[in-house]
Amino acid sequence: MFNLNPNTGVPIYRQLMEQVRRMVSSSQLKPGDALPSVRELAMTHAVNPMTISKAYSMLEAEGLLERQRGKAMTVAGNLPLQESKPDRLERLQPAIENLAMAARQLELGSDDVLKxxxxHMEKQDA
Amino acid sequence: MFNLNPNTGVPIYRQLMEQVRRMVSSSQLKPGDALPSVRELAMTHAVNPMTISKAYSMLEAEGLLERQRGKAMTVAGNLPLQESKPDRLERLQPAIENLAMAARQLELGSDDVLKxxxxHMEKQDA
Amino acid sequence: MFNLNPNTGVPIYRQLMEQVRRMVSSSQLKPGDALPSVRELAMTHAVNPMTISKAYSMLEAEGLLERQRGKAMTVAGNLPLQESKPDRLERLQPAIENLAMAARQLELGSDDVLKxxxxHMEKQDA
Amino acid sequence: MFNLNPNTGVPIYRQLMEQVRRMVSSSQLKPGDALPSVRELAMTHAVNPMTISKAYSMLEAEGLLERQRGKAMTVAGNLPLQESKPDRLERLQPAIENLAMAARQLELGSDDVLKxxxxHMEKQDA
DNA sequence: GTGGTCTAGACCACC
DNA sequence: GTGGTCTAGACCACA
Known part of the structure; x- marks a missing residue:
């Protein structure tokens, strides 16, 4: 469900925050849905529970998640519906820019990059 | 030439190192070529000169750059030629994986992503 | 400057957040002013630095504080001026309600409470 | 009768314990008086019954309350009489200190605070 | 020097 | 079982 890599330089809690935001944006996580528990996520990704907890807390402060005492955190109930495709493409931009910059610096043309x-995406789908 | 973003969480010096490596990999920077001076780069990107200097020093330790007293740093002279296209595509993989993960979480299909x-790349070329 | 009590049940980081908000509200801390360093505050109050850091980070997320790399955190520069007296009295309400509830339950009348x-306040001023 | 706020950071059971102590201290709850049932209090304050029960149990361990099988908890019969006014003013101190600290940080003088x-207390009485 | 991140582990509050 | 808070201590990034 999530993909946390401790070696990229991007703090783990920030990776998680971004990925949760995207899952909510696409309605793969809908208002009211429970998120994986802190301990569970910490176990499966071999990460300290506090690191997960920090991400969840900050998303709660953002209003994206809600806490229910003694229960798992859930996606906030007052969120707008699934974002439109243009909005989601907007969220994709940073990853595209990052790719394009790398390609430019590697002198790889759009043909090679698109291929x-x-x-990669077909292999993933399969 | 370079693109340094202090807000991604990735340390600035690591961003710079990676980008220099790519430019050398594609021979946009060739053995003997001078790099921008620490001061110049620091100015144009509003970054502390020590941060630039640290990146250069680590690349020197890697053998990619050479330091000549009183002159700008240059690309090391004993480097292999431009990397083959497969090698450069290999360097592109992390950016592709990052993009694919974001797309998957945003529920965007390969058609939308490729488009x-x-x-983005055409706009950039223009 | 601050008053942190680990025994009230109110988390320390929340006590600090609230007190910083009040100091800013009254312009005892003005935009651009530096806050005590994390380590300093941790030392003087015998608290773990991470606890202070957490409060500062959350106030940064709120937009009340700003971080400058390598420097102490400062009060955000884009804040409105000192709050009006009615606004500050509004902030005082929770403490007043708490006092009034206690007085009611202790069957102490307003004369005794006001006295x-x-x-207490005169002793404090002296 | 009671005032339980889940958002202050103070555990609910501690809020309740403190408030019961004050009611007993002022003889608004006298030895032999029955307390609201766990279920009733839980309902009216939208709190988990176990939370109420925990507060009652701890007050029982303190000797302030007594449990009678199948009946509501009552105020213990062997308690001293109503506390003197100085004693009750002493119990009020924490709330006063909290108020004074907030006022100081908000730069509100004793005139404004007393007013x-x-x-607030007059409005409450009315 | 500054703050940031993470770990390992403890205890608490609540369901 | 859930998340929350705190500690002690390490290492990193940046000025």
């Missing part, structure tokens, strides 16, 4: 992206 | 990437 | 408050 | 307290 590599297509292959 | 967005193509548009 | 006690006056005495 | 606000008086107004």
């Amino acid at each position: 590599a992206v297509r292959e | 967005a990437v193509r548009e | 006690a408050v006056r005495e | 606000a307290v008086r107004e």
Whole structure:
């Protein structure tokens, strides 16, 4: 469900926050849905529970998640519906810019890049 | 030439190191070429000179750059030629994986992603 | 400057957040002013630095404080001026309600309460 | 009768314990008086019954309350009479100190504070 | 020097 | 079982 990599330089809690935001944006996580428990996520990703907890707390402060005492955190109930495709494409932009910059610096043209992206995504779908 | 963003969580010096490596990998920076001076880069990107200097020093320790007293740092002279396209595509993988993960979490299909990437890269070329 | 009590049941980081908000509200801390460093505050109050850091981080997320790399945190520069007296009295309400509830349950009348408050505040001023 | 606020950070059971102690201290609850049932209090304050029960049990352990099988809990019969006014003023101190600290940080003088307290208590009496 | 991140582990509050 | 808070201590990024 989530993909946390401690070696990228991006803090783990920030990776998680961003990924939760995206899952909510696409309605793979809907208002009222429970998130994985702090301990469970910490176990499966071999990360300290506090690191997960920090991400959840900050998303709660943002209003994206809600806490219910003694229960798992849930997606906030007062959120707008699934974001439109243009909005979600907007959220994709940073990853695209990052890719394009790398390609430019590697002198790889759009043909090569598009081919590599297509292959990766097809392999993933399969 | 470079693109340094202090807000991503990735340390600035690591962003710079990675970007220099890519430019060398593609021979946009060739053995003997001078890099921008620490001061210049620090000015244009509003970054502390020590941060630039640290990146350069670590690349020097890696053998990618050479320092000549009183002159700008240059790309090391004993480097292999431009990397082959497969090698450079390999360097592109992390950015592709990052993009694919974001797309999956946003529930955007490969068609939409490829279209967005193509548009971004064309706009950039223009 | 601050008053942190670990025995009230109110989390320390929340006590600190509330007190910083009040100091800013009254302009005892003005935009641009530096706050005590995390380590300093942790030392003087015998509290773990992370506890202080957590309060500061959450106030930053709120927009009340700003972080400058390598420097102490400062009060955000884009804040409105000192709050009006009615606004500050509004902030005082929870403490007043708490006092009134206690007085009611202790069957102490407003005369006794006002006298006690006056005495406490005069002693404090002296 | 009681005032339980889940958002202050103070555990609910501690809020309740403190308030019961004050009611007993002022003889608004006298030895032999029955307390509201766990279920009733839990309902009216939208709190988990176990939370109420825990507060009652701890007050029982303190000797302030007595449990009679199948009946409501009552105030213990062997308690001293109503506390003297100085004793009750002593119990009020924490709330006063809290108020004075808030006022100081908000730069509100004793005149303003006393006025606000008086107004609040009069409104409450009315 | 500053703050940030993470860990390992404890105890608490609540369901 | 859930999340929350705190500690002690390590290492990193940045000025």
